[in-house]
Amino acid sequence: MDKKSCNSVYAVLNCDDILHDILLRLPPSTVHKLILVSKRWLRVVSSSSFRRCYLRKWGQDFRLLGFFVCNFLYLGRPRDGYRRPNWEPALPFLSTCEEGDDFKLSGILKQLGYFIDCSNGIILSGRHPKTYFVYNTMTKKKYQLPEPQQFYKTLCMALIVEESFDDDLCYKVIRAKCECKLRERNTVSIETYSSKTGKWKQSTLMCSTSFALRPRTVGMVVGGVVHWFAMWGKIAVYDPRLGDRYIALVKLPSGTLSHEYEECVLGESSDGLLQYGQSSNLGLEIWVLEKESDNPSLYCNCTRLKYKWVQRWKLNFKVIWKKNPPLSTQSKEAQILSFLPRNSRTVFIRSGSSIFLCDLGNKMVEPVNYQGRGAAISWESSKVVPCFLPAWPVSSLSE
Numbered sequence: 001m002d003k004k005s006c007n008s009v010y011a012v013l014n015c016d017d018i019l020h021d022i023l024l025r026l027p028p029s030t031v032h033k034l035i036l037v038s039k040r041w042l043r044v045v046s047s048s049s050f051r052r053c054y055l056r057k058w059g060q061d062f063r064l065l066g067f068f069v070c071n072f073l074y075l076g077r078p079r080d081g082y083r084r085p086n087w088e089p090a091l092p093f094l095s096t097c098e099e100g101d102d103f104k105l106s107g108i109l110k111q112l113g114y115f116i117d118c119s120n121g122i123i124l125s126g127r128h129p130k131t132y133f134v135y136n137t138m139t140k141k142k143y144q145l146p147e148p149q150q151f152y153k154t155l156c157m158a159l160i161v162e163e164s165f166d167d168d169l170c171y172k173v174i175r176a177k178c179e180c181k182l183r184e185r186n187t188v189s190i191e192t193y194s195s196k197t198g199k200w201k202q203s204t205l206m207c208s209t210s211f212a213l214r215p216r217t218v219g220m221v222v223g224g225v226v227h228w229f230a231m232w233g234k235i236a237v238y239d240p241r242l243g244d245r246y247i248a249l250v251k252l253p254s255g256t257l258s259h260e261y262e263e264c265v266l267g268e269s270s271d272g273l274l275q276y277g278q279s280s281n282l283g284l285e286i287w288v289l290e291k292e293s294d295n296p297s298l299y300c301n302c303t304r305l306k307y308k309w310v311q312r313w314k315l316n317f318k319v320i321w322k323k324n325p326p327l328s329t330q331s332k333e334a335q336i337l338s339f340l341p342r343n344s345r346t347v348f349i350r351s352g353s354s355i356f357l358c359d360l361g362n363k364m365v366e367p368v369n370y371q372g373r374g375a376a377i378s379w380e381s382s383k384v385v386p387c388f389l390p391a392w393p394v395s396s397l398s399e
Contacts, residue, residue, distance in 0.1 A: 019044055024053055062341050062388035065137065066093055066100035066370060067355065068115040068123075070383040091115050091125060094355075094372035099389070101371060108135065111142065117159040117218045120341075121389045124159045124173060128152075134195075136169055137389060145173065148200050150191050154178040158219030158226045160240070171195050172240065174226065176205075178215040186210050188247065192240065205238060205247040220266035222274050227266055235266075235276075252276065253287045253309040267339025276309070277347060279336040286313035286360065288344070312344060313360045320358065324365050327356065338386050348386060353377065355384070 023045060044050055069092035091109045095101045103109075112125040112133050126132035129152055132145040155175050162170040173193040179185065186207045193200045212231040219226040219238075230236040230249065237248045253276065267275040274289040287309045317334045321327070337348040337355065348368070349358045356365040377384070 065387045066095040094370040119161045152177040154215045184210045263335040269344040283316040
């Protein structure tokens, strides 16, 4: 290549607009790696304009970092309850990639306490009822929340990570009190921490009928709306953006209240709806909650809430293993673990100590290889939650 050609290539690559268009054509599996080329490439890829264009072209995409293991025997335990043995880490992590290995070896896990929830690369952890941390896996920054004002002996929580096109991390952490005695009541006390104010705020949510939240669970956030599992086969719905301090109840799909279902999870579908999945040793069912109106204010009044559950998938585990004979295990046990973010077709399932990615459409399963002591997990008392990183990086060099 002659000197003139070299100068032309350099001139092209030195133009941010041209570089922007070139990088926009690369798939999500490789674009995040380009930040290592130079500070300039990092600035272009991390910019809000590139992110907006990239999401319009490729849609939302995530990278699996690994799986967190939350043992409910220790999370929120009473003072005279079970104590974690010294050999068991407080925050067990099953790594599925090189980034996950680096994260596990960084030493940060020993500083975060017990796992509570994660969203879009943001981890909520801590020790009930006073100490909580938020950790950003992209920027590797840890934030300790101030001590809450209220003492909740039994509680459930929610993490809301707000969409942001700049470097500011905006989030809310909600603590909701769970009553130990299942008596008639139509209110629930909550405490909300906002990263914008740096303070906890106490409030009371009201419902038109009596209810009780299911203890030691984490709310599923879809479009800024929190969905908690409630007692008696219901889901409690709370939209903190409305400001009316009202909570609505939605019954789970009819026929799903049988005790034969051992595992149930919530998620967000590809079309932005609430998903409900349940499984037993026989198989799994997936439902989607469809609203008859797009008006979010319908959540503020239970009497005007119009919705319907639509079953999208029903699969028998025997059919799945029969179609995938090389992956069939000796264990008869199987369960749904989690949905993928904004995905209606694929779920994580478990059989024995193996985790599989299951395509609900073609009934094919793919083993998920992870590093960690999966065989030592007490699956009966633990919740295994995948942690995803966004497909785009974040940098202080962004515009």
